[in-house]
Amino acid sequence: MSAAARRAWVAAGRAGVVVLVLLTWAAASRVTDLVPGLEPTLDTLVDGFRDGWLRAGLAATAQAVAVGFGWAVLLGFPLGYLLGRSRVFGELFDPLVAGLFAVPRIIFYPILLSWFGVGMVAESTMAALSALFPIAVMTTAAVRDVARGPLPKLAASLNLSEAQQLVKIYLPAIASPLMVALRIGFSVALIAAIIAEFFAARAGLGLLAARAYALLDLPRMFAVVLLIVTVGFAGNLALWIAERRLSPDHS
Amino acid sequence: MRAARPGAPRPIPARLVRWLLFAATVAVLEVCARAGMFDPLALPAPAQIFSALLRLARGEEFYTDLNRTLVTVVAAFGIGVVGGLPLGVVFWKLPLVGDVFEPYLVTMYALPTLVFYPVLLAVMGLGPAPIITIASVMALIPIALNTMVALRSIPPMLPKLGRSVGCGTAQLYRKVLLPAATPLAVPGLRLGFAYAVIGTVAMEFILAVSGLGFRAGYHYRFFDVPEMYAEVLVIGVLAVLFNALFGVLERRIRRDML
Numbered sequence: 420m421s422a423a424a425r426r427a428w429v430a431a432g433r434a435g436v437v438v439l440v441l442l443t444w445a446a447a448s449r450v451t452d453l454v455p456g457l458e459p460t461l462d463t464l465v466d467g468f469r470d471g472w473l474r475a476g477l478a479a480t481a482q483a484v485a486v487g488f489g490w491a492v493l494l495g496f497p498l499g500y501l502l503g504r505s506r507v508f509g510e511l512f513d514p515l516v517a518g519l520f521a522v523p524r525i526i527f528y529p530i531l532l533s534w535f536g537v538g539m540v541a542e543s544t545m546a547a548l549s550a551l552f553p554i555a556v557m558t559t560a561a562v563r564d565v566a567r568g569p570l571p572k573l574a575a576s577l578n579l580s581e582a583q584q585l586v587k588i589y590l591p592a593i594a595s596p597l598m599v600a601l602r603i604g605f606s607v608a609l610i611a612a613i614i615a616e617f618f619a620a621r622a623g624l625g626l627l628a629a630r631a632y633a634l635l636d637l638p639r640m641f642a643v644v645l646l647i648v649t650v651g652f653a654g655n656l657a658l659w660i661a662e663r664r665l666s667p668d669h670s
Numbered sequence: 671m672r673a674a675r676p677g678a679p680r681p682i683p684a685r686l687v688r689w690l691l692f693a694a695t696v697a698v699l700e701v702c703a704r705a706g707m708f709d710p711l712a713l714p715a716p717a718q719i720f721s722a723l724l725r726l727a728r729g730e731e732f733y734t735d736l737n738r739t740l741v742t743v744v745a746a747f748g749i750g751v752v753g754g755l756p757l758g759v760v761f762w763k764l765p766l767v768g769d770v771f772e773p774y775l776v777t778m779y780a781l782p783t784l785v786f787y788p789v790l791l792a793v794m795g796l797g798p799a800p801i802i803t804i805a806s807v808m809a810l811i812p813i814a815l816n817t818m819v820a821l822r823s824i825p826p827m828l829p830k831l832g833r834s835v836g837c838g839t840a841q842l843y844r845k846v847l848l849p850a851a852t853p854l855a856v857p858g859l860r861l862g863f864a865y866a867v868i869g870t871v872a873m874e875f876i877l878a879v880s881g882l883g884f885r886a887g888y889h890y891r892f893f894d895v896p897e898m899y900a901e902v903l904v905i906g907v908l909a910v911l912f913n914a915l916f917g918v919l920e921r922r923i924r925r926d927m928l
């Protein structure tokens with residue numbers, strides 16, 4: 420099979436998966452009342468945007484995710500870089516960071532709520548806390564990988580300063596794993612914000628889904644879930660494509 | 671091993687410094703809390719959290735929650751392994767299928783699986799079934815992906831060598847492919863387990879009738895702040911413990927391979 424034919428098959432297969440999911444959904448809605456059909460769900464989605472309630476929820480969630488993700492990058496990258504470059508910090512805090520990485524961070528949300536009260540601050544802190552550890556852990560791993568290679572010797576022979584090493588050596592060398600870290604960080608921040616909103620919030624898509632579930636307003640619930648999935652999927656896909664472009668073995 | 675220079679002070683082991691830092695943090699928190707620097711409804715003294723932990727450990731409810739959470743995690747992880755490993759093999763055997771599903775798996779990895787929880791709640795009812803379903807999908811994805819990557823990275827020379835010495839298909843899988851893929855596939859299992867834990871606790875936290883995640887949220891809603899911290903502590907310690915266990919397994923397996 421030629422490369423072009425293979426690509427066409429893969430593209431067709433990928434489109435086929437989407438069609439299959441939609442068909443399964445349509446079939447399920449005929450079998451049970453608990454799954455609303457495609458049409459009422461899409462109608463609710465459109466109505467939600469026209470009336471504004473869905474737009475407001477989307478804006479609140481987007482704000483929580485953006486602020487949280489921003490803080491996670493601002494804190495997680497330097498932390499991961501420091502752990503990767505400094506042996507003392509690495510030895511002291513590696514087990515702590517690895518341990519916290521394994522803990523389901525959402526469990527800290529009630530603590531954040533009792534500190535900040537219900538609202539945007541608690542949600543974005545939750546998103547930041549969740550995304551910080553994957554970003555830090557993956558940055559550390561990538562930096563150590565580079566440090567084991569020949570590049571640090573080059574840096575030493577050129578007498579590069581710490582700042583020059585960061586900008587000229589490490590950042591380009593870890594660009595590809597860093598993109599993976601950012602993509603996963605984004606996903607984790609989105610999930611954390613949604614779960615947090617499910618539990619307690621003043622606005623957001625998670626809150627809308629939870630309310631719709633409580634009222635058993637199924638078309639509304641499916642519309643919100645569909646929107647969350649679409650937002651997450653689109654964000655993830657965009658970052659994944661950027662990542663593939665950056666990866667060294669991409670021709 | 672670092673060789674100490676003669677005369678130089680012996681390096682202090684990192685483990686000791688870590689525990690000292692930890693003890694110092696707890697002590698500072700205790701003193702500050704007793705001095706009334708924190709709102710007791712936001713951050714109770716460590717001693718209070720500890721006595722709440724003892725109170726919880728004497729009750730029966732705690733063990734019901736612990737049992738529910740552990741059973742759910744193990745069930746989800748088990749399904750993830752049983753489904754994920756063969757799926758990884760299929761994606762490797764049929765690269766076209768692997769390429770078709772890869773972007774979906776990579777994006778589902780971290781993403782929308784959890785938001786289907788209310789959907790499944792509506793369909794399956796309140797109980798362990800919807801949690802196990804979603805947590806097992808969350809565990810399955812990294813396991814399938816890592817298995818595929820592990821098998822794809824085996825040098826083609828190895829199976830050829832196996833064939834040339836007369837391996838049958840079963841022997842080829844058991845004696846050649848399995849050991850060659852293990853070092854890369856085990857981190858997938860570790861990640862799958864972590865996702866099973868995260869998913870289970872998060873969904874219990876959103877809406878459930880028992881489980882450690884549910885109980886932490888429950889204590890928050892009833893303002894039992896020390897109890898809430900105690901539950902969080904238990905979940906944290908359990909997660910760290912299981913992670914360390916997988917770490918030991920991973921190191922042992924790698925040593926056996928080399």
